[in-house]
Amino acid sequence: MIDMPMPEWLRIRRSKNADQRDAALWSKCPKCGEVLYRRDLAANLFVCTKCNYHFRMSAYDRISTLIDGDFTEVGAEVLPGDPLGWVDKKTYSVKIAADKEKSGLSEGAVCGFGQINGFDVGLGVMDFHFRGGTMGTVVGERITMLLEEARARKVPCIIFTASGGARMEEGMFALMQMAKTTAAVQRFLNDGNFYVTVLTDPTTGGVSASFAFESDVIIAEPKAMIGFAGRRVIEQTIRQKLPDQFQTAEFLLEKGAIDMVVDRHDLKETLTRLLEYAAGGVKVSA
Amino acid sequence: MNLIVEREKGLVELEKRIAELRAVNASQPVDMSPEIAALEQKYEEILREVFGTLSPWEKVHMARHPARPTSLDYISQFDRFDELHGDRMFRDDPAIVGGFALLNGRAVMLLGQQRGRDTKENLRRNFGMVTPEGYRKVKRLAHTASRLGLPIVTFVDTKGADPGISSEEHAQSEAIAMCLYEFTAARVPIVATVVGEGGSGGALALAIADHVIMLENSVYSVASPEGCAAILWGDASKAEEAASRLKLTSADLQQFGIVDEIVPEPLGGAHRDPTATVTRVLSAINTSVQRLAALAPEQLQEERYQKYRRLGAWQVERREAIGTR
Numbered sequence: 268m269i270d271m272p273m274p275e276w277l278r279i280r281r282s283k284n285a286d287q288r289d290a291a292l293w294s295k296c297p298k299c300g301e302v303l304y305r306r307d308l309a310a311n312l313f314v315c316t317k318c319n320y321h322f323r324m325s326a327y328d329r330i331s332t333l334i335d336g337d338f339t340e341v342g343a344e345v346l347p348g349d350p351l352g353w354v355d356k357k358t359y360s361v362k363i364a365a366d367k368e369k370s371g372l373s374e375g376a377v378c379g380f381g382q383i384n385g386f387d388v389g390l391g392v393m394d395f396h397f398r399g400g401t402m403g404t405v406v407g408e409r410i411t412m413l414l415e416e417a418r419a420r421k422v423p424c425i426i427f428t429a430s431g432g433a434r435m436e437e438g439m440f441a442l443m444q445m446a447k448t449t450a451a452v453q454r455f456l457n458d459g460n461f462y463v464t465v466l467t468d469p470t471t472g473g474v475s476a477s478f479a480f481e482s483d484v485i486i487a488e489p490k491a492m493i494g495f496a497g498r499r500v501i502e503q504t505i506r507q508k509l510p511d512q513f514q515t516a517e518f519l520l521e522k523g524a525i526d527m528v529v530d531r532h533d534l535k536e537t538l539t540r541l542l543e544y545a546a547g548g549v550k551v552s553a
Numbered sequence: 554m555n556l557i558v559e560r561e562k563g564l565v566e567l568e569k570r571i572a573e574l575r576a577v578n579a580s581q582p583v584d585m586s587p588e589i590a591a592l593e594q595k596y597e598e599i600l601r602e603v604f605g606t607l608s609p610w611e612k613v614h615m616a617r618h619p620a621r622p623t624s625l626d627y628i629s630q631f632d633r634f635d636e637l638h639g640d641r642m643f644r645d646d647p648a649i650v651g652g653f654a655l656l657n658g659r660a661v662m663l664l665g666q667q668r669g670r671d672t673k674e675n676l677r678r679n680f681g682m683v684t685p686e687g688y689r690k691v692k693r694l695a696h697t698a699s700r701l702g703l704p705i706v707t708f709v710d711t712k713g714a715d716p717g718i719s720s721e722e723h724a725q726s727e728a729i730a731m732c733l734y735e736f737t738a739a740r741v742p743i744v745a746t747v748v749g750e751g752g753s754g755g756a757l758a759l760a761i762a763d764h765v766i767m768l769e770n771s772v773y774s775v776a777s778p779e780g781c782a783a784i785l786w787g788d789a790s791k792a793e794e795a796a797s798r799l800k801l802t803s804a805d806l807q808q809f810g811i812v813d814e815i816v817p818e819p820l821g822g823a824h825r826d827p828t829a830t831v832t833r834v835l836s837a838i839n840t841s842v843q844r845l846a847a848l849a850p851e852q853l854q855e856e857r858y859q860k861y862r863r864l865g866a867w868q869v870e871r872r873e874a875i876g877t878r
Contacts, residue, residue: 350866355785404865442775443864446761450737475726476754495725496716524724
């Protein structure tokens with residue numbers, strides 16, 4: 268189990284499997300190969316204690332590191348359909364069932380409301396462990412419900428992205444989620460609300476080219492891979508190897524595509540500061 | 554290799570023979586018309602046999618046919634067109650053609666993805682794959698149209714957004730996202746027509762519209778069949794199967810409520826009678842622009858919002874619903 272206080276909602280939400288995964292005592296850093304004691308890793312916000320590699324976080328772990336107290340979900344009742352009756356090497360429904368089991372999630376995004384250092388916020392978190400964070404109808408629907416509800420409540424909205432792009436198994440219904448979420452962002456922003464996105468590893472394709480890049484402030488986690496086209500597609504097109512740095516958060520910062528790269532340890536404080544600016548500032552004692 | 558082009562090669566011989574007989578008939582006293590009629594009938598039969606019912610994979614090839622009318626073939630038939638160039642930042646992207654035009658006297662903003670019809674033009678137009686500069690031109694012109702109250706008319710024809718180094722360096726994602734944003738915000742009617750291949754987010758950037766038209770044999774897909782096959786099957790040779798599973802034809806998408814109107818094509822494809830095809834498309838555009846121009850900006854925005862809001866397929870409490878209008 269994670270060695271930090273766990274709110275009741277999180278305890279209930281966690282599946283047996285997520286618990287089992289946490290119960291595994293050791294995790295190996297994919298970057299430097301260091302074998303890390305799972306408890307130390309969780310206490311360090313899933314950042315490698317040796318090389319600072321930012322592990323891909325599960326949605327509920329992420330929420331628990333940011334939200335103080337209660338978190339009320341929106342859209343949890345929306346579950347995936349299978350509009351095309353999709354079959355490739357497996358059926359879509361088998362893939363969905365396997366990812367539910369593996370991730371302990373009902374879909375690739377968890378959205379809801381809670382407080383960050385006293386600020387009411389809408390928070391959406393995508394999870395790469397569910398179908399590679401791809402956006403199908405449910406991800407689009409939950410993100411849209413979050414933005415609509417945040418607009419109704421007039422509170423800032425923060426969305427963490429992690430996505431391989433549109434979910435092909437839902438065909439054009441998946442592509443249409445780009446339009447749906449964008450329309451919701453547009454209404455939300457048009458009312459004068461504040462919108463922040465945090466791009467985590469990886470953020471690509473249809474998510475990258477819609478609500479990820481439509482925010483007031485775009486933050487990225489260190490070394491996160493961010494881009495529209497996948498690395499392999501580009502390499503096949505230009506028939507040459509790309510440099511390692513290409514499409515990293517740091518690369519995008521240098522190119523002017525994002526506002527800041529923030530270490531996970533500083534993320535909550537950075538978000539709080541941004542929320543303070545958007546609220547007009549802080550009280551100064553006389 | 555294009556499947557349709559390959560099949561057409563088999564027809565060339567017959568076309569030649571008919572032409573020859575016609576020439577003979579005109580210059581000789583012998584009446585050859587029964588022979589000609591017979592041959593023509595046979596030709597029609599073969600056409601129907603070869604092109605009467607196309608599989609999704611054949612439609613993908615039809616949509617990519619080198620002789621298929623491109624955006625400029627439609628744009629050039631407007632009463633007037635003044636092209637506008639550039640993103641005001643870096644360069645002018647020839648894969649996007651945009652500018653003011655007149656449609657039955659009404660000023661509109663035209664925006665189209667333009668591929669080339671030969672190798673040389675394709676190199677210049679980057680095979681219709683749009684770079685961030687092109688999308689920023691689209692965004693700029695759509696914004697102007699919205700401010701001036703001019704309907705936006707788009708033509709979609711792209712394999713997908715350009716996947717190059719410079720496009721990534723110039724924030725392709727942001728450029729596409731901002732097009733989507735501008736189109737959802739526009740206070741004017743938007744009519745989009747998929748004239749060839751509608752590939753992924755790069756196509757959607759010009760296709761959020763109040764009225765979406767598709768040519769009968771066009772395709773519109775979340776990913777190219779080849780890309781989808783490579784990713785989901787791990788085998789690019791499964792593209793034909795992917796094409797049929799993706800439900801990318803005009804008939805499928807109309808059923809889903811993603812496409813509003815299908816414009817029929819001549820037997821054998823739009824390129825067999827480009828003039829008639831272009832005329833039909835322009836007439837369909839004109840009808841919907843007229844209808845939409847009568848609506849107040851707020852109503853257009855609200856209806857557009859609700860249209861996309863409903864699209865998707867999900868379950869709530871075990872009740873399955875496919876969202877359509």
